[in-house]
Amino acid sequence: MNILAIETSCDETAMAVVSADGGLNNPRFSILKNTISSQVKIHRPFGGVVPNLAKREHEKNLPIVFQKISKDKLKQQIDLLAVTVGPGLEIALWPGINFAKTLSQKRGKPLVGVNHLEGHLYSFLLSQKTGNSKFNSFPAIKVKSLFPAIALIVSGGHTILLKMNDLTRYRKLGETRDDASGEAFDKVARMLNLPYPGGPEIEKLAKLGDSQIIDFPRPMIYAKNYDFSFAGLKTSVLYYLRDKKMTDKLKADVAAGFQQAVVDVLTQKTSRAAEEFQAKTILLSGGVAANKKLKASLKRKARQLKLNFFSPVFRLNTDNAAMIAAAAYINHLKKNKKTTGRIVAKPNLSL
Numbered sequence: 001m002n003i004l005a006i007e008t009s010c011d012e013t014a015m016a017v018v019s020a021d022g023g024l025n026n027p028r029f030s031i032l033k034n035t036i037s038s039q040v041k042i043h044r045p046f047g048g049v050v051p052n053l054a055k056r057e058h059e060k061n062l063p064i065v066f067q068k069i070s071k072d073k074l075k076q077q078i079d080l081l082a083v084t085v086g087p088g089l090e091i092a093l094w095p096g097i098n099f100a101k102t103l104s105q106k107r108g109k110p111l112v113g114v115n116h117l118e119g120h121l122y123s124f125l126l127s128q129k130t131g132n133s134k135f136n137s138f139p140a141i142k143v144k145s146l147f148p149a150i151a152l153i154v155s156g157g158h159t160i161l162l163k164m165n166d167l168t169r170y171r172k173l174g175e176t177r178d179d180a181s182g183e184a185f186d187k188v189a190r191m192l193n194l195p196y197p198g199g200p201e202i203e204k205l206a207k208l209g210d211s212q213i214i215d216f217p218r219p220m221i222y223a224k225n226y227d228f229s230f231a232g233l234k235t236s237v238l239y240y241l242r243d244k245k246m247t248d249k250l251k252a253d254v255a256a257g258f259q260q261a262v263v264d265v266l267t268q269k270t271s272r273a274a275e276e277f278q279a280k281t282i283l284l285s286g287g288v289a290a291n292k293k294l295k296a297s298l299k300r301k302a303r304q305l306k307l308n309f310f311s312p313v314f315r316l317n318t319d320n321a322a323m324i325a326a327a328a329y330i331n332h333l334k335k336n337k338k339t340t341g342r343i344v345a346k347p348n349l350s351l
């Protein structure tokens with residue numbers, strides 16, 4: 001089946017056409033189109049996403065992106081439409097939902113509402129030819145053999161650890177009690193006068209620094225639960241920078257030290273969960289999963305523990321609509337009433 005998916009939960013207007021088959025036992029996806037119209041340049045001067053501007057840009061971009069997708073001959077029959085219903089900025093979610101509803105009516109095709117976090121969760125199932133990507137995309141093995149699995153979702157709004165018994169049954173083990181990991185990256189970047197979004201900027205700068213020089217705290221790393229907390233780490237960076245002269249060397253060492261602290265906490269807690277629950281696989285997704293240090297650290301740990309490790313290829317870590325199509329397929333097969341019910345914006349939707 002061919003799925004056209006729309007994602008507008010934050011500052012990317014994204015649309016994709018994905019072909020899916022294989023059912024729940026052997027889901028296979030092929031990305032036919034994957035278009036993202038980024039608003040980063042528009043929000044950058046404000047140091048973060050401005051909701052009203054996001055709405056305006058989505059409304060402007062949706063027909064353009066749709067045109068673009070349809071222009072290179074959208075010959076494939078579309079069987080199912082999918083749209084992100086939450087979590088996200090309510091004002092940004094609606095333009096995507098309204099566009100999808102109109103399309104569904106015009107084409108007489110069913111529409112599924114998708115949880116954005118499930119999009120990230122299932123993004124590991126998408127494989128894409130990326131030339132020399134160092135990291136695995138989904139290989140030709142039976143899905144069943146991957147479970148139980150521990151999934152870490154790290155994004156701008158969420159940091160969640162899940163135990164998956166199979167593809168459709170999962171339970172939350174823990175989540176952040178304050179800032180999400182991506183949010184911490186963005187806030188520390190601002191302290192270092194780096195532009196929004198901060199994650200990629202910190203990663204770039206950290207390469208020039210020494211992660212051993214400043215010993216930032218690793219909050220809750222040995223706590224006997226699977227929750228996270230990044231607000232204290234962010235405050236430590238703030239205190240560290242107080243009264244110091246902001247030299248290039250200092251900035252690079254702070255970026256490297258901060259990044260290492262986040263990577264250590266995420267790696268330690270995820271691998272401990274994998275051991276405790278005798279997982280066969282570690283899954284990593286969400287915008288922060290684009291961070292090469294984090295990816296390499298978890299991959300190394302998984303190898304030590306003799307576990308599978310999957311994370312989507314680089315450009316499918318940050319928000320995109322291909323992952324929404326993948327989650328739509330899984331939900332469509334599962335007939336998930338929770339997400340396929342009334343299609344309205346659900347800004348606080350959880351997993």
Ligand code: KG4
Pocket residue numbers: 010154155156157158181182183185186197198199200203286287288289290291292317318319
């Ligand atoms: O999943 P995503 O694209 O959007 C949300 O659902 O929130 O994640 C965006 C977050 C931002 O906080 C951004 O700074 C962070 O992911 N991010 C990174 C990197 N690339 C994006 N964080 C660390 N290192 C990166 N390379």
Ligand code: ZN
Pocket residue numbers: 116120155156286287318319
């Ligand atoms: Zn996201």
